[in-house]
Amino acid sequence: MATTTAAPSQRLSTLPPAAGRAGLAGALRSEFTKLRSVRSTYWTIAALFIVSVGIAAIAGAAITANLHSNPGNKAGLDSTQSVLGGFFELGQLVVAVLGALVITSEYSTGMIRTSLTAMPRRGTVYAAKLIVFTVVTLVITVVTSFVAFFVGQSLLSGSGVSASLFHSVTIPANAIPSGPGGPGNGPPPVTFSGTDVISPGTVLTAIIGSALFVTSVALIAYGLGAIIRHTAGAITSAIGLMFVIPIIVQLLPNTWRWDIMRFFPDEAGRVLSVTIGQSNPHLWSAWPQFGVTLIYAAVLVGVGGYLFRKRDA
Amino acid sequence: MIEVRGLTKRYGDKIAVNDLTFGIEPGKVTGFLGPNGAGKTTTMRLILGLDYPNAGTVTVDGQLYRDMAYPMREVGALLEAKAVHGGRNAYNHLLCLAQTNNLPKQRVGQVLELVGLSEVARKRSKGFSLGMSQRLGIAATLLGDPHVLMFDEPVNGLDPEGILWIRNLMKALAAEGRTVFVSSHLMSEMENTADHLIVIGKGKLIADCSMSEFIARSTGSAVQVRTPSPDQLVLAIAAKGGTATTQPDGTLLVRGMTTDVVGDIAFEQGIRVHELALMRASLEEAFMELTADSVEYRAGVPDATANIGSGV
Numbered sequence: 001m002a003t004t005t006a007a008p009s010q011r012l013s014t015l016p017p018a019a020g021r022a023g024l025a026g027a028l029r030s031e032f033t034k035l036r037s038v039r040s041t042y043w044t045i046a047a048l049f050i051v052s053v054g055i056a057a058i059a060g061a062a063i064t065a066n067l068h069s070n071p072g073n074k075a076g077l078d079s080t081q082s083v084l085g086g087f088f089e090l091g092q093l094v095v096a097v098l099g100a101l102v103i104t105s106e107y108s109t110g111m112i113r114t115s116l117t118a119m120p121r122r123g124t125v126y127a128a129k130l131i132v133f134t135v136v137t138l139v140i141t142v143v144t145s146f147v148a149f150f151v152g153q154s155l156l157s158g159s160g161v162s163a164s165l166f167h168s169v170t171i172p173a174n175a176i177p178s179g180p181g182g183p184g185n186g187p188p189p190v191t192f193s194g195t196d197v198i199s200p201g202t203v204l205t206a207i208i209g210s211a212l213f214v215t216s217v218a219l220i221a222y223g224l225g226a227i228i229r230h231t232a233g234a235i236t237s238a239i240g241l242m243f244v245i246p247i248i249v250q251l252l253p254n255t256w257r258w259d260i261m262r263f264f265p266d267e268a269g270r271v272l273s274v275t276i277g278q279s280n281p282h283l284w285s286a287w288p289q290f291g292v293t294l295i296y297a298a299v300l301v302g303v304g305g306y307l308f309r310k311r312d313a
Numbered sequence: 314m315i316e317v318r319g320l321t322k323r324y325g326d327k328i329a330v331n332d333l334t335f336g337i338e339p340g341k342v343t344g345f346l347g348p349n350g351a352g353k354t355t356t357m358r359l360i361l362g363l364d365y366p367n368a369g370t371v372t373v374d375g376q377l378y379r380d381m382a383y384p385m386r387e388v389g390a391l392l393e394a395k396a397v398h399g400g401r402n403a404y405n406h407l408l409c410l411a412q413t414n415n416l417p418k419q420r421v422g423q424v425l426e427l428v429g430l431s432e433v434a435r436k437r438s439k440g441f442s443l444g445m446s447q448r449l450g451i452a453a454t455l456l457g458d459p460h461v462l463m464f465d466e467p468v469n470g471l472d473p474e475g476i477l478w479i480r481n482l483m484k485a486l487a488a489e490g491r492t493v494f495v496s497s498h499l500m501s502e503m504e505n506t507a508d509h510l511i512v513i514g515k516g517k518l519i520a521d522c523s524m525s526e527f528i529a530r531s532t533g534s535a536v537q538v539r540t541p542s543p544d545q546l547v548l549a550i551a552a553k554g555g556t557a558t559t560q561p562d563g564t565l566l567v568r569g570m571t572t573d574v575v576g577d578i579a580f581e582q583g584i585r586v587h588e589l590a591l592m593r594a595s596l597e598e599a600f601m602e603l604t605a606d607s608v609e610y611r612a613g614v615p616d617a618t619a620n621i622g623s624g625v
Contacts, residue, residue, distance in 0.1 A: 012427055015416070021382040022414045037405035038398060096354040110396030113363055114453065119391050119413040120362045120379035205503040312364040 003070035027119055027128030035068075035102065035109045035132055044098040048091050049144055055086020056148035060155030072175035072190040080163045080198070081273040083152025087145055088210040092217040092242060095137055099221030100234035102133050103304075107229040112313050122309045130222065130301065137218045140263050141211035149207050163275060165207075169198045171276075178202045209272030209286060216290070217242060219297040220265060226304025242266045258282035262289065265296040314339055314463065314495065320369035322355055322516075329355040331516035332369070336493050337509075341458065342487045344507030344524075344597040345496035346606050353496040354392065357465050359391055371462060385414040389454025390395060390463040394446040401437030402432055403449055406438060411456050424452040444475040452480065461492045468502060480506050500600035514604040528571060528591070536567040536575045539588035549582045550575065564588070 035041050059082050067074055106112040119125050149165075156162035161171050173194030220241065225234040246266045249257050261267060262283045268290040271283055283289050315337040322330040330352040337343045346538050347353050358364040360371045362379045371378070373388055381387050397406055407421040425431045428448040433441070438449060447467065454462055464483070468476045483506055487493045497503055503510060503524070510527050512520040520527060538557075540546050543565050551558045555570040567575050579586045 012455055013423060013456060015386065018383060018386070018415060019414075022384065026413045030409045033405055033409040033412060034401070036411070037402065038400040040400065070540075105398060109398045110393055111398045113358075113396045114410065115413075116363055117361050117377075117392070118385055118410040118453075120381075120384055122379075125413075134503070144349060257515045 013288055018183065022119060024124055024128055027124050030133055031125075031128045031132040032136075035077070035136060037284055038105070040105070041098065044094055044101070045140055046093040046250065047096075048140065049147070052087035052091045052144045052148045053151050054085045055090065056152035057155055059083050059085060060152035062097070063161070064089060064156055064159045067161070067284050069118050069187055071187050072177065074159075074161055075172045075175035075192060076196060076276055077161045077171065078131050078274060079153065079156055079159075079161045080149065080203050080275040081270075083156075083209045084145065084206060084273045086211055087141075087148045088235045091144065092269065095214055095218040095259045096221035096238040096242065097138070097235055099218035100225040100238060100251070101134065101223060101232055103225035104229060104231040104234050108207045108231055116313050119159055126226070126305050126308045130219075130305075134215065134219065135220060135275075139215045141218075142208065145207045145211040145214075163198050163203045165200050167200065170195050171198065172196070183308070186225060194288075196276045198275050205286070206273045209290065210269060213269040213272050213293060216268075216293045217265070220293075220300055223297065223300025223304040226232070227300065263292060265289045265293040268293040293298060314374055314492070316370075316372050317340075317356070317360070318370050320359055320371060321367050322352075322359055322364060323367050327500060328332055329516055330366075333341045333516065334369075335482065335511050335518060335521050337492060337511075339492040340487065340490045342483055342493040342495060342506050343495060343509040343511060344503035345511050345513070345514040346500065346503060346600060347496075347498065347519075349498050349511050351604070353498075353513065354465055355511070355516075357392055357463055357494075357496065359388065360463065361388070361392075366551060369483075374488065383414045383457065385410070385416065385457030385459060387457070387459055388461045388463065389457060389459040391447075391450040391454050391467065392463075394443065394450040397438050397446070397449065400437055402435050402437050403441075403452075404434040406449065407453055410453055414457055416456055420456055424455045427455065428452045443470050444472060447475065447479070451479075459491070462486055462494070464493075464495045466496055466498070468497070482623075499533065500560070500597045502510070512600070512603060519603050525571070535589045535592040536570060536572050537588065537592055538567060538575060538586060539563070539567045540565065540584055540586050541578070542584055544580060545582065546584050548577050549584070553578055566577040566592070 063082060106115060115125060153162045163169055164252040172192030173196045175190045175192050177188055178191040179189045221234060224237045227235060228234045246264055249261055267283050271284045271289045317333055317335050320330050320333040346354050375409055378384060404421060409423055425434050428451055430448055467479050483493050483495060496522055507524055509523050510520060546565060549559045549564050550567055555567050557565045557567045572589055576589055
């Protein structure tokens with residue numbers, strides 16, 4: 001490192017005067033620089049990709065193997081949802097970490113004081129951070145969702161259940177065992193009846209819908225991060241909301257747990273990724289159920305924004 | 314020009330800043346002095362709008378900080394050198410700050426050059442020493458070429474080389490006509506740099522005066538004189554209302570007068586003076602005396618200062 005003990009020999013050149021006012025455009029550029037210039041961003045994106053695509057590949061291979069020994073399982077098999085399961089179940093956890101970190105790392109490092117000294121209009125800072133993070137997360141989750149789908153489906157080719165974005169796929173709806181089977185005799189014979197048609201539109205909805213769901217979970221974590229201002233606390237709360245509360249609900253009596261499940265933010269992923277029938281009659285259909293998740297995200301982001309502006313930094 | 318009016322800030326039951334009013338003139342180094350916990354950092358945070366006051370207002374050139382068109386072009390502030398994301402390199406750290414105020418990208422390279430961090434621009438700031446972090450923080454304050462600069466305890470924990478560098482920088486910035494507002498809990502730190510002093514204790518204003526006034530005002534102020542004719546000088550000083558005592562090493566210790574006055578008396582009387590110095594310790598003592606009632610966390614008072622207090 002060069003050390004200069006003497007006063008700076010060169011005077012700082014003067015800046016040309018500027019018209020206008022520091023606003024959202026500059027704040028957006030700044031937040032994008034922040035996001036792309038720390039390693040944690042790349043680590044979480046890599047983790048999301050590995051978890052989602054890895055599980056998609058494993059699911060694809062496992063289903064293919066399973067259908068070899070049990071062809072009857074082909075009936076009504078939602079391969080799109082199976083392949084995307086890793087992405088929307090576990091991927092949401094990874095982006096939740098990123099969502100929390102984007103804001104809590106400012107507090108844990110003290111950077112928030114430097115950021116707000118440079119740009120004291122807090123609403124602008126909060127909005128810019130939110131917009132940049134949302135757009136980046138949306139792009140990453142959509143790409144991940146598509147890659148997970150294609151990788152998973154490529155391992156299902158020839159199994160007769162692989163879904164496609166380019167043409168409709170017809171699979172049997174029901175399977176009835178039609179004879180004895182077992183070791184030596186090969187898989188048990190089955191007779192199929194009825195058909196389920198999986199249209200490319202449904203598949204596209206599942207892929208995009210899963211990505212939107214994962215992005216909205218990231219926003220829930222972002223809002224919690226702004227409220228709690230502590231990385232571990234925010235991540236723990238997000239996991240609690242998305243994973244622990246649903247488990248507790250599972251333990252409630254059947255008579256009424258179905259009635260409250262639809263009000264939790266975690267259910268939308270499962271509904272959005274369905275391509276055959278409706279997975280659970282107690283839940284709303286895809287988009288209204290996604291609306292529930294979005295309401296959680298909006299409320300948490302809103303409360304976070306209010307506190308971001310109001311509290312001492 | 315920073316104007317603080319009736320500023321009050323409470324944290325729970327504790328009052329950190331209590332009805333503080335002062336102004337900071339441009340083109341000077343203004344020292345902001347007070348014992349640890351006096352409310353210096355809080356005041357600076359309130360000026361920047363990082364904390365919200367319970368009462369009172371702060372304006373910079375007549376505007377609230379958050380209302381300025383380009384805040385970084387008006388005020389450059391360094392409160393904590395380590396308030397950066399350690400995982401981000403120096404260049405990107407400065408870039409993300411510059412972008413908020415639409416400052417040109419090449420400005421980042423210029424300020425890095427100025428503070429001598431060009432070679433580590435692409436290194437993550439996590440590995441920076443305190444001195445390097447301090448330079449990075451100063452680089453950030455200079456990005457917008459602001460006419461007001463604020464530094465909170467900038468030399469804390471620095472080695473002598475770093476201290477000298479910062480002192481020279483502050484003087485250079487003030488010489489360029491900028492307002493420099495710098496806090497410290499050490500009087501000795503201000504002696505060489507500040508033109509004006511604002512002293513606070515327990516959140517309240519204790520003194521707002523020029524450095525020379527502060528020296529003159531302090532009862533413990535002492536001037537050490539070495540002269541071949543001490544007896545003659547003692548009489549001359551006594552005649553002008555000062556008191557001079559002979560010390561064991563033969564030098565005189567003059568109280569109640571500045572070096573200027575003592576020098577003039579000696580000149581008028583034709584007395585040779587071989588050494589004429591303001592007692593460095595006395596300024597520190599004057600500061601201690603002023604803030605004695607407002608030190609928040611007091612240890613046992615060491616004897617060394619006890620005899621000074623008796624001069625009151």
